[in-house]
Amino acid sequence: MNRRHFMSAVAAFAAAAPRISFAETPPYPGEKPTMIVGFSAGGAGDIASRVVANYLKAARGVVLTPDFRPGAGGTIATDQVRRAPADGSVVSLFSVSPLLVAPHLAAVPYDPSRDFTFIASYVGISVPCFVRSDSPFRTWDDLVDYARKAPAKLRWATAAPRGLAHIATDAAFRTEKVTATFVPFKGGADAVTALLGGHIEMVVSSDFGPHLAAGSVRLLAETSPNPSGSLPGVVTFAERGYPIAIPASYGLFGPAGMSPELVTWWENVIGEMTGSSAYADFLKVINGYALFQKSEAFTSMVRGAYTALGRQIDAMGIRL
Template sequence: MDRRSFVLGSIAGLAGMPGLVTTAAAQAYPGKPIILLCPFAAGGAGDMLTRAAADHVRTKRNVAAGVEYRPGAGATIAPAQIAKAAPDGVTLGLYSISPFLTVPHLQKVPYDTLKDFTYISIYAYVPIALYVLAGSPLNNWSDVVKFAVDNPGKFRWGTSGVRGAAHIATEAAFRKETARTTFVPFAGGADAITAMLGGHIEAVVSADYGPQLAAGKVKLIVLTGSEKLASQPDLPTFKELDYPISTEAIYGLFGPANLPRDVVSYWDAATREMMATDEFKTVLKTASANPVYMNSADFTANVTQNYRKLGEAIQSLGFNIK
């Protein structure tokens, strides 16, 4: 698999890497307590994968590391804070594609995806799915499309982030099917799931389905990307269905621009160590996630290419509403 084109199944691109600066202070890293900012509410896949990184360095490297939550605003609050942070590795965050690759094309954000960050490493991906309650009469994607077309506006759905990749990709799919649906905004995937369990919406599109799927409370209908789900290989993907945008959720670590090389190397090594542990494999299983590794160079190239290509796709679909 080409790590640089991974995530946007229908979009490809180019490479680039911001300069990394070595400083004397970085040689003593970490030295101070570290905060990892999670751009989502507690309880979802993003939460689990942020805590996995913090837990690993705390238990295996004896480093004081904690997680703080910054949900809302299309998951842009954490990146905005990190863009202004000192480049010392004390404040880092969980990377997910929406606040970097889609939201900046749709609304003004106080950061530049290509200039304001150091992309450290990627360590997991989750196929984003549209899912419904286990007892729903909608059993497959054809059922969903037919219901949405026959009942304009009555199919209500939410995501883990407004104007995120899952939102845009799903809206593009419904448009191609000429289905008029009702999108309901939520601060995080856990909130959207709660609303669905309460009968307030019909479906959720997110990567947060793992625990609910394991408990038999939801059923998956379609995957928004190009990668198949090993446990349900018959589920269709947006790429197979030839929809305009197909995207997975990838997760990793990022920091402010110009992080010292020693900081990047520290977290790259910690990431690779973590991925080999039984604890991390348990987290992956719980989150219905899969391991995927990218170093800083490949990660940066992935962001560069997909930011530009996804921006072109959003504009061509008429979603650019800045």
């Protein structure tokens, strides 16, 4: 997303947020909050944090300040959350990689199963498998059949080596008894450029929106449990019964020990936000889908996903 589109999206979110009487709503039951974001400003993580901050200010009169702390794939910011007080003064943007993948692959100073309070998730990101629109692979089964008959001939890539999409797709290929060649790239844009140039046959990434709109790519399968699987010919990893079908989601989490009162307050605000027009605009901007989970369901998803990813990482032999 370029800077102009990003700033237009932020302005739209702020304008669409509701204006209600703060006297009608319960005050924030904690210290003035800061939202730690483990990524640089200007990307999808920035938009995912600002839609919450803008809604919170408009609907509750509470100023939530995003604090961008990029580095080490989000693990530095995640450890800062671990060390923060549990008084509501610090919450953070949840994303899969630093919490569910990184602890299996590197020495990090936190344990996702005990060091955090998982407050609520509020959006899933579509991460489909796609090919060029002129590819001979019309369906996911076409691609799998080719890879089975021609071992290692199929070349594919993701936005991030050893990320969720890489692990999930490798698990799918293993289930299908397929051998394919993974080609590492620095990011999704580079991988898509290689696909469009004919250097690889498939990409698994969230960087598909403009190319799908332009008719230059075709979606075959969706790695997460939901959304693009509703399109004709697109299957989901969940419906195929593949080992990893975890939503690439954004949400809120905080330090361990946050009070039930704080968690409930945030659950209510996030739940209200997902019914707003600002939220609907947000989904369109980031190619996302509605995925609201309260703390109990969110925590259960995180723990189950962490275990499943660990098993697949061991099967791939990439644990450090």
